[in-house]
Amino acid sequence: MDDILHLICPNSSFIWDGERFSDCFEDIVLGFGVNIVTVVMVVVLGFSHKIDRRSDGQMNFPEKIVMDFIPAFGACLSIVDIFFLWKKEHSSHIVGYHKWFYSCSELMVWVNIIFFTKRGGSHHIVFNRVLCFWWIPKAILAVLYLMTKISSFKVSICITESLVVLLNISFGIAINVIRIKRPSYKNSFLEDPLLSNGVDLEEGGYQDLENDGNFWDLMTFNFITPVMNHGVVKQLDSDDLLPLPTDMDPSSCHDVISSCWQAQLSNNGSNPSLFRALCSAYGWPYLRLGLLKVINDSIGFAGPLLLNKLIQFLQQGSVNWDGYLLALSLGLTSIIKSFLDTQYTFHLSKLKLKLRSSIMTLIYEKCLRVNLAERSKFTNGEIQTFMSVDADRTVNLCNSFHDMWSLPLQIGVALYLLYTQVKFAFVSGLAITILLIPVNKWIAQLIASATEQMMKEKDERIRKTGELLTYIRTLKMYGWELLFSSWLMDTRSLEVKHLATRKYLDAWCVFFWATTPTLFSLFTFGLYALMGHQLDAAMVFTCLALFNTLISPLNSFPWVINGLIDAIISSRRLSRFLTCPEDKVKVGNKSSCPPSFLSEQPDSVQGLGVFIQDACCTWSSSEEQALNMVLNRVTLSVSQGSFVAVIGEVGSGKSSLLYSILGEMQLVHGSIYSNESIAYVPQVPWILSGTVRDNILFGKSYDPERYTDTLKACALDVDVSLMIGGDMAYIGEKGVNLSGGQRARLALARALYHDSAVVMLDDVLSAVDVQVAQSILYNAILGPLMQRKTRLLCTHNIQAISSADKIVVMDKGHIKWIGNSDDFPVNSCTQFSPSNEIDSALQNHGQSCSPNLSSKSKEQSLLGTSIVRALEGAEEIVEVELRKEGKVEIGVYKNYAVFTGWFMTVIICLSAILMQASRNGNDLWLSYWVDTTTESSQTRYSVSFYLAILCLFCIINSFFTLVRAFSFAFGGLQAATKVHNKLLNKLMNAPVQFFDQTPGGRILNRLSSDLYTIDDSLPFILNILLANFVGLLGITIILCYVQVFFLLLLLPFWYIYSRLQFFYRSTSRELRRLDSVSRSPIYSSFTETLDGSSTIRAFKSEDFFFTKFTEHITLYQKTSYTEIVASLWLSLRLQQLGAFIISFIAVMAVVGSRGSLPINFGRIGPLICSSNCVLIGEFFVKLH
Known part of the structure; x- marks a missing residue:
């Protein structure tokens, strides 16, 4: 080990020489070490693909000359320095390897810069942000290296070493000055064009700044x-x-x-x-x-x-x-x-x-x-x-x-x-x-x-x-x-x-x-x-x-x-x-929860919109509570395009039946199939914070003709026309500025507009009065927009029950009875419906079943309390969250x-x-x-x-x-x-x-x-x-x-x-x-x-x-x-x-x-x- 150190440093100790670092240490650390790091950075960055093709076009002719001249001159000086070292060796002067390490590594730096500059066809390598940063401490270390030589009073220092140090300083200053001057990135995102494709701001603004921008701005956060x-x-x-x-x-x-x-x-x-x-x-x-x-x-x-x-x-x-x-x-x-x-x-x-x-x-x-x-x-x-x-x-x-x-x-x-x-x-x-x-x-x-x-x-x-x-x-x-x-x-x-x-x-x-x-x-x-x-x-x-x-x-x-x-x-x-x-198959596909939920339509249910066979469902996923079934041994088949009315007492399982079809419940036994396209209106309508149009479109594209037909079918056209802003009127959270009937009709309009194969409606008619219920029953649920859809309606409305192709009676989680409206007596609905609704419905049954309401009755219905509610709440009811300006008050x-x-x-x-x-x-x-x-x-x-x-x-x-x-x-x-x-x-x-x-x-x-x-x-x-x-x-x-x-x-x-x-x-x-x-x-x-x-x-x-x-x-x-x-x-x-x-x-x-x-x-x-x-x-x- 001592022999190796003597070869490297023959004239001094390796680290300390009296009251200062030795020449060997300065050449190895401040010289050779720094140069090797620079060479590695140049090589790594040179072979990377982060090439700035705009550099030449953004430099004037004197700048190009400077950027070509300094590396070439630096390489020449390094060669001259190596020549003098060789001459000293042959003149019986002892030259330690530390001198050779320093001079050769300096030559490697300039040669690599010249090579990669010409390889890229531009000056991209010298403008890399990492290299620009490195040249600053490299220049500082070069100054310290020169100061240590001067402070040791070694006037015999080779003139080429001084010139190489000065070149390092000038090159570091030059590339950073030119980099600051050149507009390689947008100095401010405020200068972006008004019309953008959505990515220009990110790529043209921050991306240039991060990968190719002014390094000084990055280091000092000037951006x-x-x-x-x-x-x-x-x-x-x-x-x-x-x-x-x-x-x-x-x-x-x-x-x-x-x-x-x-x-x-x-x-x-x-x-x-x-x-x-x-x-x-x-x-x-x-x-x-x-x-x-x-x-x-x-x-x-x-x-x-x-x-x-x-x-x-x-x-x-x-x-x-x-x-x-x-x-x-x-x-x-x-x-x-x-x-x-x-x-x-x-x-x-x-x-x-x-x-x-x-x-x-x-x-x-x-x-x-x-x-x-x-x-x-x-x-x-x-x-x-x-x-x-x-x-x-x-x-x-x-x-x-x-x-x-x-x-x-x-x-x-x-x-x-x-x-x-x-x-x-x-x-x-x-x-x-x-x-x-x-x-x-x-x-x-x-x-x-x-x-x-x-x-x-x-x-x-x-x-x-x-x-x-x-x-x-x-x-x-x-x-x-x-x-x-x-x-x-x-x-x-x-x-x-x-x-x-x-x-x-x-x-x-x-x-x-x-x-x-x-x-x-x-x-x-x-x-x-x-x-x-x-x-x-x-x-x-x-x-x-x-x-x-x-x-x-x-x-x-x-x-x-x-x-x-x-x-x-x-x-x-x-x-x-x-x-x-969670669902293995994405929600909305044919199955909701395999393997019990069928992922494909079986041959035995061809032509059916919904098929349930011996299904047992619960709201709990634990085995103990799963014994208490909400739906027990339910079997139901619904033909495509048919209208099914689901009735039963409160808590009989009507809503749970719809949830089971949606896959929201735990299916313990049996199988359930439904068409992949489903629209759903819950018993408590869910209204989105946004405009009327946002709630109806629900992410779908806007079709003016279908949109207008939907508003009319759901008796919303008059309501919307009276709102300030029309269908662009803002609706607050949970529809706070709408009446209960308006919320129900808006949720129904959403289901109607989406043109789904299966439409499930949970008691949507109970929130509106009898005349409006009759209107949306015949114009929406039984109207042309839903005529070929498979419809399941949980209801107590006698007119809807009378119009159904099939009636399902639920009782304590079981299906008690299934049949058509001809076999089901209307008067038996009294055990399921409120008396005032039945009385009103019976008065109109048989004499006002026409799908077309008179304009007078419809107008009277729509201009009731719900319209007053709409007029009061159609404005921007949700206040924008305010924030204080200026300094925090002493209060x-x-x-x-x-x-x-x-x-x-x-x-x-x-x-x-x-x-x-x-x-x-x-x-x-x-x-x-x-x-x-x-x-x-x-x-x-x-x-x-x-x-x-x-x-x-x-x-x-x-x-x-x-x-x-x-x-x-x-x-x-x-x-x-x-x-x-x-x-x-x-x-x-x-x-x-x-x-x-x-x-x-x-x-x-x-x-x-x-x-x-x-x-x-x-x-x-x-x-x-x-x-x-x-x-x-x-x-x-x-x-x-x-x-x-x-x-x-x-x-x-x-x-x-x-x-x-x-x-x-x-x-x-x-x-x-x-x-x-x-x-x-x-x-x-x-x-x-x-x-x-x-x-x-x-x-x-x-x-x-x-x-x-x-x-x-x-x-x-x-x-x-x-x-x-x-x-x-x-x-x-x-x-x-x-x-x-x-x-x-x-x-x-x-x-x-x-x-x-x-x-x-x-x-x-x-x-x-x-x-x-x-x-x-x-x-x-x-x-x-």
């Missing part, structure tokens, strides 16, 4: 600037948002996860896992991000190490230029880390959006496919929680998984570096770490248990809330508001009980998080001093910097465990729902303080301020300890005195931290309880008109997702906000006190900071509000689909509704994506502002070390350790 400019001057809307990348489109995400989930069902039939499906779909891109995280975490340790070198340099009083290099390196590493950190967060956030879209679409698709019998295992509230809460918790697995290995790795590296500083004194800190691991694990288990119980109670509360909203009219008519409020609040009390358990456990986590740094410093420095060692500035503040590095891993670990446990619980809940059996904060309680608010604020003051005092006391134990100091105290004061600061800090943590938990619970009670009180006292104008999904969103924010997220965010605010204030005071020259920087820094936060907050507020508004349609659509899933399956409209749902998801994803980019835009700029402050403080310290300025070396450490104030300010701006 969000047009959106932020608009956010400052106007209220943003959906058209101002960034377009989604193609691979983030909900349909694309659904295709990916759906194929992976189907593979799980096939390969792991009894135990499929959503987690494994997500890993299969997105595991490899997610794992690739782990490499970026390793690099980012590694650079995080460069700061403490450089700080140690800088303080040692200052203490030595050296006058060379190494101090400035160290000072600037501190800032440079912070800048590099800011780029890596924001890029990691950006790509991780994109992946999380894909996962969220995938899970949401998978849940929605499952709701469309699973029948009512299987879905009865879950309440609607539980299914809504799957969408609103469990989906997000499963997505949070992305954060937790990488942190599970990254945080222990960071802890291990930090502890090792601590060992290098304080030797075995770090064992005390290690003991704290080991002690916290089982404590955090135990707390995490308790939190997981409390969370699971809380989610159960939350599911129950949402279920009850949904029922309350469904029957709100009945509730208000009977004056049961207080009764049902207490009914709902009992469930809420149980939920808050488990929430309180979680919050108080979280408070202990906050306590450990905040007190760990001070305890670390107390035990480590105390043990180090008691071992007889003297504290010095370099060691103390390097350790403090390492402590700060340890804060996040140590205290984030329990949160990571909590998030991981929550994600696992939620993924299991989702897997349980997604594994519900919002005041109201939350009132809910928390003014006394608790004061306690929380005071404890946070005193906690931060004691922590800053702890750092300043350490600085004082270091200053007074130096050889030049005349003031000295015993070690016990220093430790006693340090221990006092730790006790004070721990006490106020504990008060802050538990007061915040108690105050948050108080606010959560009062907000829910006030919201419920407002809801129960709201007029019925409010429920007519507000979709139920929007109300449920307030009582589920938004209330969860009040319960859990808001207290957590406010806790961090307050801690960061007092931290920013404390650090600023220390910086101004210790380094007076920071006052010169304070004013311009504060101006830049305020401008950035103003620019960001103006847009961020609008995006947050858009996010909340765009979320409501998702839950409204989802709730609506749950109510009408059987109707959707009957009409085979799953694809239509799935497409509508993905449109809602797309808007939500676009809002979230834009919000993420805006957040990273701010984060990058503030982190770089912090890097500038670090460099300023360090440079001023170096200047002071030369005697130009008064400097206290013991206080330089806390200055740089505390200069993360910009990062704290970043959190403050975002959380505010």
Whole structure:
């Protein structure tokens, strides 16, 4: 091994040569290593298919000459350099292999660039975004390489090496300048054409930006600037948002996860896992991000190490230029880390959006496919929680998984570096770490248990809330508001009980998080001093910097465990729902549930529209409850084109008979066949939120002639003509602005328009008066549009029964009698029908059976109360969800303080301020300890005195931290309880008109997702906000006190900071509000689909509704994506502002070390350790 190193480095050591890196190390690492990486990147990217054919056409002639000349000249210089090396070898000069490695690798770089440039027929390779990025650090490393040669005073350096370095710099500048100038992508999506084919925006906008755009804009997130400019001057809307990348489109995400989930069902039939499906779909891109995280975490340790070198340099009083290099390196590493950190967060956030879209679409698709019998295992509230809460918790697995290995790795590296500083004194800190691991694990288990119980109670509360909203009219008519409020609040009390358990456990986590740094410093420095060692500035503040590095891993670990446990619980809940059996053949085909449901028409039932043989059906899928059959030994055959009337007492099984044909029930025995084309009108008509036309078309294309005939046949033409907007009048959720008769006729019109082979109508005539019933019976059900259809009508209408080809009498789940109307006496219907209906029908029977009503009677019927109802509700009854403009009003904060309680608010604020003051005092006391134990100091105290004061600061800090943590938990619970009670009180006292104008999904969103924010997220965010605010204030005071020259920087820094936060907050507020508004349609659509899933399956409209749902998801994803980019835009700029402050403080310290300025070396450490104030300010701006 030594012989090999001697061949490579004959004239120097391999790494270190006196006070600097050796020539060998510089040539191998800064030269050869960088060049080899460049060659690999050029080769890989050169053989890829990402070729920009427009590059030549977008460069002028001088630019082409530059791009051709620089690589050629660089290759020539490299050849000349190799020639001189060869000449030295033959002149008895010893030239190490490291020189040959460097020169040959430099030649390989230029040759590969020339080759791939000419191979592509354009300059696409040099403009690749990855290579453009790489040329920037390559040029910086080339400068460092040249500086090390100059600093070693080796004037004999070959002139060709200097020229090659300058070529690297000029080439990196040239390609980035030309790339910025060339319009290879649309600078703004606002410049897109007004008419688009639907994909130009994505492909021409974001695709060019992602694969071939300006790399500088990608790295700095400048492509969000047009959106932020608009956010400052106007209220943003959906058209101002960034377009989604193609691979983030909900349909694309659904295709990916759906194929992976189907593979799980096939390969792991009894135990499929959503987690494994997500890993299969997105595991490899997610794992690739782990490499970026390793690099980012590694650079995080460069700061403490450089700080140690800088303080040692200052203490030595050296006058060379190494101090400035160290000072600037501190800032440079912070800048590099800011780029890596924001890029990691950006790509991780994109992946999380894909996962969220995938899970949401998978849940929605499952709701469309699973029948009512299987879905009865879950309440609607539980299914809504799957969408609103469990989906997000499963997505949070992305954060937790990488942190599970990254945080222990960071802890291990930090502890090792601590060992290098304080030797075995770090064992005390290690003991704290080991002690916290089982404590955090135990707390995490308790939190997981409390969370699971809380989610159960939350599911129950949402279920009850949904029922309350469904029957709100009945509730208000009977004056049961207080009764049902207490009914709902009992469930809420149980939920808050488990929430309180979680919050108080979280408070202990906050306590450990905040007190760990001070305890670390107390035990480590105390043990180090008691071992007889003297504290010095370099060691103390390097350790403090390492402590700060340890804060996040140590205290984030329990949160990571909590998030991981929550994600696992939620993924299991989702897997349980997604594994519900569903129809093997798509709903709407000839069979609904093979093998009992016939998939093909048997020879024995030729000419039949519906055939049921010895069928036993139940609503339960469990074997025990399946013994209680709803339909028992039912046999029925219906000829194609016939009209069958199904009659029977209430609860006799009429509706269940229709559901069994649709495949919504569990078929225990027998077989059922129906034609593949079915239209269905349920007993309670399901009305879609939308226009009249939307409800009738139901996803089918518009046929004007059939549409007009349908309106006339269903007696809707007069109603529609009187509505404001005609058939484009908007109908509210569940048809709230229509009468019961209008809803029934609208649902009938939908079935009539769809021209299905089998039409099943469940008591459609009972919702209208006798004359209208007679009209739609003869014009619609028996009219020309349904004349050749197979019709099954559950009814008590005597005229319909008399007109039926076949009559089926149901009794307790059995078919009691089957025959035709001639054999069935009309008077026997009295046992099934209300007396007033029978009396009216008998009066008209025989004398008004004509299918043509007189125009006068028809007009009188239609212009009754239902028309008045239509006129009142035909306008846009559903109010558009409004959002506030401008900054958040101070009254919002005041109201939350009132809910928390003014006394608790004061306690929380005071404890946070005193906690931060004691922590800053702890750092300043350490600085004082270091200053007074130096050889030049005349003031000295015993070690016990220093430790006693340090221990006092730790006790004070721990006490106020504990008060802050538990007061915040108690105050948050108080606010959560009062907000829910006030919201419920407002809801129960709201007029019925409010429920007519507000979709139920929007109300449920307030009582589920938004209330969860009040319960859990808001207290957590406010806790961090307050801690960061007092931290920013404390650090600023220390910086101004210790380094007076920071006052010169304070004013311009504060101006830049305020401008950035103003620019960001103006847009961020609008995006947050858009996010909340765009979320409501998702839950409204989802709730609506749950109510009408059987109707959707009957009409085979799953694809239509799935497409509508993905449109809602797309808007939500676009809002979230834009919000993420805006957040990273701010984060990058503030982190770089912090890097500038670090460099300023360090440079001023170096200047002071030369005697130009008064400097206290013991206080330089806390200055740089505390200069993360910009990062704290970043959190403050975002959380505010």
